[in-house]
Amino acid sequence: MELTTETGTALIVPGKVTRDDQGMWTHPDLPFWDESATEAEQATWAAQNKLEFAWDYFRDSASDELNRRWFKEKETDCSEWRPAVANEQAFLLTIHDTDEGPVAVFAVPLAGHPMALEIKLTYASDDSCQMQLYTAGHVEPAIFVVACRQFLLAWDERELTPDADKVRQIHWRRDVPEEPSTVCDFIFTEVDKDEQDSFPVTLSGEWLPIHAE
Numbered sequence: 001m002e003l004t005t006e007t008g009t010a011l012i013v014p015g016k017v018t019r020d021d022q023g024m025w026t027h028p029d030l031p032f033w034d035e036s037a038t039e040a041e042q043a044t045w046a047a048q049n050k051l052e053f054a055w056d057y058f059r060d061s062a063s064d065e066l067n068r069r070w071f072k073e074k075e076t077d078c079s080e081w082r083p084a085v086a087n088e089q090a091f092l093l094t095i096h097d098t099d100e101g102p103v104a105v106f107a108v109p110l111a112g113h114p115m116a117l118e119i120k121l122t123y124a125s126d127d128s129c130q131m132q133l134y135t136a137g138h139v140e141p142a143i144f145v146v147a148c149r150q151f152l153l154a155w156d157e158r159e160l161t162p163d164a165d166k167v168r169q170i171h172w173r174r175d176v177p178e179e180p181s182t183v184c185d186f187i188f189t190e191v192d193k194d195e196q197d198s199f200p201v202t203l204s205g206e207w208l209p210i211h212a213e
Contacts, residue, residue: 023079166205
């Protein structure tokens, strides 16, 4: 899956990982790089996509049992291996075999990439059991809704992309509700950007149920 920004830049974003019968997988939007591809070429692509690479090696992170079966017994299925890197926003680009055994390559998002956004939520102050997603600052709607989609997938495996046409870029101020609420101790009020204590946010114009139906 790729995201095209308002400037026409295409950014790679997380795809659905469906590993094959040998445990391999490659993101459909990852360029095909053969042995002639240079590190500079790959680094240029990463910079254009506002990310950097991180690696996890089967030999280092798979269990002793999996290593024994792969290297000693010559098994060719690494499906039981669950590669990972330390960055929580990182997403998988490929799992493939090499002369040194399987390797997983992850994309670590940098500033300007949807996965680098911190999506937050605010609850409706009534008893409607709804929430609204937002992030600090004014962010391009196309980037914001992709980040919201990933947030919802992690929240309750909900497959929903908010409508980019309903995204708003406004200023909020944190206030105490006029009426007591059992749901929240404070609310966000839309204000002029020059108001005291105001701060910019990008938010979904849609209120969503807290839990998927």
